[in-house]
Amino acid sequence: MDDVTDSKLTFHEMGKKRFSSRKVQKNVVIILFLFAPLLLLIVFTYMPFTDMVRYSFFKWNGTSKTMKCIGVKNYIEVFTRPEYFGVLKTSLYYLVGSFVQIGLALYFATILNFKVRFSNFFKGAIFFPYLINGVAIGFVFLYFFKSGGTLNSILTAFGVAEEKIPLWLNNRSLINVSLAFVSVWRYMGQNMVMFSGAMASVNSDLYEASELDGANRWQQFRYIILPNIKLVVSLNMILAVKGAISVFEIPYIMTNGGNGSATFVTKTLETAFTMKKVGLASAMGVVLLIFILIITLIQKKFFEGKEA
Amino acid sequence: MGRKLVSVLLTAAMTTALFSGCTTDKETAVTKSEDEQTATSDSSGEVKSKTSEFSGDLTVLTHRTDLIDTKFADYKKEFEARYPDVTIKFEAITDYEGDVAIRMGTKDYGDVLMLPGSVPSNEFADYFEPLGSVEELSNKYKEEFLNAKISQGQVYGLPSCANAQGVVYNKRIFKEAGITQTPKTPEEFLNALQKIKDNTDAIPYYTNYAAGWTLTAWEDHAWGSVTGDANYHNNVIIHEKDPFREGTSHYTVYKLLYDIVSKGLCEKDPVTTDWEQSKVMLNNGEIGCMMLGSWSISQMKGAGSNGDDIGYMPFPTNINGVQYATAGADYCFGINVNSQQKALARAWIDFMVDESGFALSEGSISILKNDPLPETLKDFSEVTFIVDEPATAQNEGLFDELSNTSEVSLNTDVEKKRIVEAAMGNTNESFDDIMNDWNEKWATGQKELGLEVE
Numbered sequence: 001m002d003d004v005t006d007s008k009l010t011f012h013e014m015g016k017k018r019f020s021s022r023k024v025q026k027n028v029v030i031i032l033f034l035f036a037p038l039l040l041l042i043v044f045t046y047m048p049f050t051d052m053v054r055y056s057f058f059k060w061n062g063t064s065k066t067m068k069c070i071g072v073k074n075y076i077e078v079f080t081r082p083e084y085f086g087v088l089k090t091s092l093y094y095l096v097g098s099f100v101q102i103g104l105a106l107y108f109a110t111i112l113n114f115k116v117r118f119s120n121f122f123k124g125a126i127f128f129p130y131l132i133n134g135v136a137i138g139f140v141f142l143y144f145f146k147s148g149g150t151l152n153s154i155l156t157a158f159g160v161a162e163e164k165i166p167l168w169l170n171n172r173s174l175i176n177v178s179l180a181f182v183s184v185w186r187y188m189g190q191n192m193v194m195f196s197g198a199m200a201s202v203n204s205d206l207y208e209a210s211e212l213d214g215a216n217r218w219q220q221f222r223y224i225i226l227p228n229i230k231l232v233v234s235l236n237m238i239l240a241v242k243g244a245i246s247v248f249e250i251p252y253i254m255t256n257g258g259n260g261s262a263t264f265v266t267k268t269l270e271t272a273f274t275m276k277k278v279g280l281a282s283a284m285g286v287v288l289l290i291f292i293l294i295i296t297l298i299q300k301k302f303f304e305g306k307e308a
Numbered sequence: 309m310g311r312k313l314v315s316v317l318l319t320a321a322m323t324t325a326l327f328s329g330c331t332t333d334k335e336t337a338v339t340k341s342e343d344e345q346t347a348t349s350d351s352s353g354e355v356k357s358k359t360s361e362f363s364g365d366l367t368v369l370t371h372r373t374d375l376i377d378t379k380f381a382d383y384k385k386e387f388e389a390r391y392p393d394v395t396i397k398f399e400a401i402t403d404y405e406g407d408v409a410i411r412m413g414t415k416d417y418g419d420v421l422m423l424p425g426s427v428p429s430n431e432f433a434d435y436f437e438p439l440g441s442v443e444e445l446s447n448k449y450k451e452e453f454l455n456a457k458i459s460q461g462q463v464y465g466l467p468s469c470a471n472a473q474g475v476v477y478n479k480r481i482f483k484e485a486g487i488t489q490t491p492k493t494p495e496e497f498l499n500a501l502q503k504i505k506d507n508t509d510a511i512p513y514y515t516n517y518a519a520g521w522t523l524t525a526w527e528d529h530a531w532g533s534v535t536g537d538a539n540y541h542n543n544v545i546i547h548e549k550d551p552f553r554e555g556t557s558h559y560t561v562y563k564l565l566y567d568i569v570s571k572g573l574c575e576k577d578p579v580t581t582d583w584e585q586s587k588v589m590l591n592n593g594e595i596g597c598m599m600l601g602s603w604s605i606s607q608m609k610g611a612g613s614n615g616d617d618i619g620y621m622p623f624p625t626n627i628n629g630v631q632y633a634t635a636g637a638d639y640c641f642g643i644n645v646n647s648q649q650k651a652l653a654r655a656w657i658d659f660m661v662d663e664s665g666f667a668l669s670e671g672s673i674s675i676l677k678n679d680p681l682p683e684t685l686k687d688f689s690e691v692t693f694i695v696d697e698p699a700t701a702q703n704e705g706l707f708d709e710l711s712n713t714s715e716v717s718l719n720t721d722v723e724k725k726r727i728v729e730a731a732m733g734n735t736n737e738s739f740d741d742i743m744n745d746w747n748e749k750w751a752t753g754q755k756e757l758g759l760e761v762e
Binding site: 145256260 | 406409412413426427428431434518520576577578579580717720721725729732734735
């Protein structure tokens with residue numbers, strides 16, 4: 001069929017048509033491919049988000065058909081009442097935890113970067129927790145920390161007297177440490193893989209040269225590896241701050257924010273769905289978003305021009 | 309070129325498929341609802357014989373995930389045998405309150421559902437179909453239980469069964485501990501728990517702190533059981549000054565909880581309690597007792613081989629020797645106001661409440677006037693049941709609103725956990741600190757809502 005129509009056109013016209021139809025095609029493809037993700041993005045991200053911002057200026061219980069506009073009162077409440085803003089303190093435990101996590105991840109990545117037997121097996125084993133579903137991890141560690149649970153059995157097997165073992169989740173000064181430990185266990189593997197990846201790009205000639213110069217492993221790490229992966233390390237640190245502010249899964253599943261383990265996100269959830277203060281909770285959500293935005297901006301500033 | 313064309317066509321095809329998928333669904337939905345409308349109008353005509361009265365699907369939301377394949381399957385069979393053109397579809401929801409409250413933002417929340425506790429009474433008419441006035445329905449049902457879900461004299465939810473509030477306990481353990489009489493005051497109760505601790509290996513009281521909702525059972529005692537006043541919950545406390553001062557019902561109830569925990573009469577590690585496990589432990593005699601509604605009896609009996617050891621006693625309190633117990637409706641059946649199967653939905657509710665015998669088989673109180681007390685509550689023969697009176701017209705919806713606004717949040721576990729945490733010595737608060745804080749918050753809430761305070 002094409003042949004019939006084409007035969008009536010000059011060569012020049014043919015080229016023109018082909019060009020324009022290709023351009024149209026391109027646009028059609030672009031639009032069609034973008035349509036689905038954009039639709040999903042708008043329906044499931046931007047629309048709920050604008051709703052959330054709107055709710056944050058209202059007093060609303062989540063189901064009522066009437067909403068009362070109260071201006072910025074919700075925001076004032078978030079910042080002035082210690083039970084809302086104060087829970088950010090819990091994040092400090094996770095922040096410290098994530099620096100420990102980065103340290104450990106660096107350590108393991110470095111060791112496995114040198115020639116070690118079964119290094120791939122160890123990499124897999126350390127990365128494995130990251131693949132487990134967060135809910136499962138919550139339950140596993142609930143049994144782990146329980147009185148008479150796994151951890152205590154191990155400790156008693158090593159001769160620690162049962163009475164001397166604290167209740168890991170009942171003790172206020174320990175509960176957040178215990179939970180932060182779970183977080184470290186879970187995410188360390190991910191950090192390690194990122195560091196390993198960065199280390200793999202270090203030119204191996206450098207190691208050889210430094211070995212000839214008599215550098216030991218620590219010196220190799222300090223003067224070759226670390227300068228080369230500095231960017232990845234600082235990126236992980238900034239991500240750690242973000243993660244620490246928005247901790248959710250582990251305290252929510254394991255203790256439901258009880259006994260002083262509430263984080264900003266579990267508190268937001270409680271405010272919205274237990275206390276039925278959806279307006280206030282939306283304001284908390286917006287505040288959290290602003291924090292994350294600020295950190296992201298710092299990150300951008302920090303890495304500007306350092307890429308490539 | 310050819311490859312590009314293919315990709316264009318492919319994308320186009322996929323997009324069309326996406327849309328046509330939507331359209332087809334919509335079309336079917338429309339036809340279906342038309343069918344349903346016809347069915348409904350048929351039934352209102354009431355000319356046809358009973359068998360062909362209804363047809364179509366009826367979606368029933370339920371919180372009883374445990375009964376869906378057993379008891380409910382039998383009810384479904386029986387009901388479908390009566391109306392052969394009808395198919396009952398159950399949707400059992402584990403986190404019933406949370407999930408349904410969210411679904412109620414749409415129109416799709418089943419035909420028949422259990423009214424979520426979080427919907428305030430002044431919003432019933434927006435979501436549910438009225439089932440009749442209290443006067444009408446009280447010919448057949450015990451009037452006090454009809455008050456559970458009413459708004460302006462209309463009943464919006466018919467209780468599936470009713471429960472008394474008390475203490476579920478292991479009779480064998482109490483006997484082994486040397487407790488001969490059921491305690492009738494908080495002091496006697498604490499002494500009894502101490503005896504269990506001293507004389508047996510059982511945990512005297514199990515808080516079930518981790519599950520959270522289990523702690524809310526305490527709240528029910530602060531209404532009828534301790535006050536003996538059916539109006540206290542919905543009409544009195546909202547206007548009361550300092551309702552948590554020493555000597556009030558809440559103070560009495562939560563002081564008992566605080567004392568149990570602070571005296572070490574509960575489990576060692578409340579933060580890691582396990583609700584499912586607690587049922588087995590009570591059944592085996594590893595736990596002495598738990599504060600839970602009478603709905604729990606059948607579950608405790610069923611959790612092991614020692615079902616006969618499970619007993620149920622009233623909350624340890626009395627007013628001049630008379631014991632009271634808060635009683636109240638369990639989850640209530642309601643009809644979605646957007647349902648296309650309202651008549652059929654009503655038939656299912658009537659079947660469940662009037663004919664299935666569900667309430668008594670669960671060991672709960674049946675709301676039918678002619679039904680006796682269940683066997684499980686025989687220790688309550690001397691006890692007066694107090695069922696909350698509904699709020700008067702000017703108080704309607706105020707209790708929930710005040711409770712939430714003030715953040716004392718009496719219906720939830722948040723502040724109860726705080727009491728347990730303080731009693732364990734994990735915070736620096738004393739019991740009186742918490743009660744004073746509640747009083748303050750309550751007063752602020754009352755002021756915010758502009759309530760009269762006496």
